[in-house]
Amino acid sequence: MLNIGILGFGTVGKATFEILQERIDVIEASVGDEIIVKKIFVRNKNKHNYDNIDANLFTDVISEVVEDDSVDIIIEATGDVGVVYEGIKVAIANGKHIITANKEMVSRHFEELNQLANKHDIQLKYEAAVGGAIPILCQIPKIRELNEIVEINGVLNGTCNFILSAMEKGMDYNKALLDAQQAGFAEADPTADVEAYDTVRKLRILATLAFGVKVAEDEITREGIINVSKKEIDTSKKNGMRIKLVAHAKKTKDGIEAFVKPTEVEINSVLGGLEDGENAVSVVCDNAGELVFKGKGAGGRPTAFSILSDFLAIACK
Amino acid sequence: MLNIGILGFGTVGKATFEILQERIDVIEASVGDEIIVKKIFVRNKNKHNYDNIDANLFTDVISEVVEDDSVDIIIEATGDVGVVYEGIKVAIANGKHIITANKEMVSRHFEELNQLANKHDIQLKYEAAVGGAIPILCQIPKIRELNEIVEINGVLNGTCNFILSAMEKGMDYNKALLDAQQAGFAEADPTADVEAYDTVRKLRILATLAFGVKVAEDEITREGIINVSKKEIDTSKKNGMRIKLVAHAKKTKDGIEAFVKPTEVEINSVLGGLEDGENAVSVVCDNAGELVFKGKGAGGRPTAFSILSDFLAIACK
Numbered sequence: 001m002l003n004i005g006i007l008g009f010g011t012v013g014k015a016t017f018e019i020l021q022e023r024i025d026v027i028e029a030s031v032g033d034e035i036i037v038k039k040i041f042v043r044n045k046n047k048h049n050y051d052n053i054d055a056n057l058f059t060d061v062i063s064e065v066v067e068d069d070s071v072d073i074i075i076e077a078t079g080d081v082g083v084v085y086e087g088i089k090v091a092i093a094n095g096k097h098i099i100t101a102n103k104e105m106v107s108r109h110f111e112e113l114n115q116l117a118n119k120h121d122i123q124l125k126y127e128a129a130v131g132g133a134i135p136i137l138c139q140i141p142k143i144r145e146l147n148e149i150v151e152i153n154g155v156l157n158g159t160c161n162f163i164l165s166a167m168e169k170g171m172d173y174n175k176a177l178l179d180a181q182q183a184g185f186a187e188a189d190p191t192a193d194v195e196a197y198d199t200v201r202k203l204r205i206l207a208t209l210a211f212g213v214k215v216a217e218d219e220i221t222r223e224g225i226i227n228v229s230k231k232e233i234d235t236s237k238k239n240g241m242r243i244k245l246v247a248h249a250k251k252t253k254d255g256i257e258a259f260v261k262p263t264e265v266e267i268n269s270v271l272g273g274l275e276d277g278e279n280a281v282s283v284v285c286d287n288a289g290e291l292v293f294k295g296k297g298a299g300g301r302p303t304a305f306s307i308l309s310d311f312l313a314i315a316c317k
Numbered sequence: 318m319l320n321i322g323i324l325g326f327g328t329v330g331k332a333t334f335e336i337l338q339e340r341i342d343v344i345e346a347s348v349g350d351e352i353i354v355k356k357i358f359v360r361n362k363n364k365h366n367y368d369n370i371d372a373n374l375f376t377d378v379i380s381e382v383v384e385d386d387s388v389d390i391i392i393e394a395t396g397d398v399g400v401v402y403e404g405i406k407v408a409i410a411n412g413k414h415i416i417t418a419n420k421e422m423v424s425r426h427f428e429e430l431n432q433l434a435n436k437h438d439i440q441l442k443y444e445a446a447v448g449g450a451i452p453i454l455c456q457i458p459k460i461r462e463l464n465e466i467v468e469i470n471g472v473l474n475g476t477c478n479f480i481l482s483a484m485e486k487g488m489d490y491n492k493a494l495l496d497a498q499q500a501g502f503a504e505a506d507p508t509a510d511v512e513a514y515d516t517v518r519k520l521r522i523l524a525t526l527a528f529g530v531k532v533a534e535d536e537i538t539r540e541g542i543i544n545v546s547k548k549e550i551d552t553s554k555k556n557g558m559r560i561k562l563v564a565h566a567k568k569t570k571d572g573i574e575a576f577v578k579p580t581e582v583e584i585n586s587v588l589g590g591l592e593d594g595e596n597a598v599s600v601v602c603d604n605a606g607e608l609v610f611k612g613k614g615a616g617g618r619p620t621a622f623s624i625l626s627d628f629l630a631i632a633c634k
Binding site: 019026027030133134135139142145146267268270273280285288290291292293294295296299301302304305306308309312 | 606
């Protein structure tokens, strides 16, 4: 029997639970064991509509999940970097495998969490933290065994795609942001997205894995999209280009060059063709050449797909 | 110790050997064992320039490889479907794992070879047979555990890309084919590529894996690019579209609908942006949404990357 504890039951946590239930036969056959969701941590037990879910599964006391001796694997889908980060460390110390979609936590505490995971001989996986549904992080070690990775380019933020596309259609930045907020693409406080902090976190994780050296957030030059003018967008368009918030990292003789900034890309390139919630990552390799991966960068089920891919990678060992 | 036998030492076989030598330290560390290339089968021992390779490795007698008791894994890179196909069956019966880039052999004998592999409890892998460097076949079972695959669309033939691109620039079909032949993109007899047999074979493999039911070559409607006119290409271009040789398979209530034919795709889609040797596969899933994978569809080192990815998947178990 394999017992799961879930932290967070918003869009992503709920979608993960649902896919697990819907496909339990296939998943259990693949794992070769019974799989049980043992406990779900939520901040407010009364906020949730449990539908057909046993209300006893829910707790608002995180230690009831991360210190439960019967829980084998923690799935973290809160986005919190306070109490949940502390809870994750407790879970690791208690020998539980960790799957997280929390890019801010993983980016901020990458080395610490990975060292803790090694120390306690558990697996720490975070496919969903970068590029949503795209199976990119799982590919990086495989690519690195057979290649030197030369360069990485990605578009990793749907909110910025949405806003830049709206500006191409004639809106100014403020109207486009408002539209993005109304469409559910931007949060009330859009800073993390439009100021590129979100993309920096994702690049920090991706580049650190790809080049095998620490690429810290503050080593990545950051420029958001708030100063992109309609004029720049129009000029790009006339030249067959689009402006995208590009994450770039490259090996140079002086170390890793890394930036996130609004960048012109060709309209018929993969990055140039992205709309709204679509993300893509291009990995340039010395042997395989350029490999490009595209998919939905956010959303409940796409993100849950990556979480459960991590789950299968752990559980099928 | 893990002993490899290689069948074929053309562009792909040689590139596989070279990457293996260049990265032997990383690969052996990953596998946790010493890796030796024990024997290489070639049709004509005198045709090859061995450079720094021990001439005793080479043999023109296939049984010396596939019946060698010390060989654990066969890497097949000949493209032959006669003596090599027979040799592969002998190798399987002798308990050797098989890695092949041979799409014609895998397509033609898919069920037989997979059943033989099961019977003798060996692994049969053929990532390099579809989409060159693109890590697509390894993803399919993982995607299927967590999704129903709804639809697949791909561009899987570089020769047709090259010819259609040349026609967009104003050439007629015959001149474009000649150019493709001179550039090394098309063979002297281009039938398999331009008549879409090659793409049909790849789709047969991909669709059979994706839908979990046999999709035979003769169930795939086939139309090559030889009747595509300059006028059609020009009209498409005016409408922001390009004509590509698209491989398509979709689940319908009446079974699997599958075709390979010249198809209009949007210029700013991933398929529409492909040039020359680039391939791409789009997999539409019910949970993850659309996942798209792009990379080099042919060439020595890109293909060798997929072969060695299969090798690591077998050897690291």
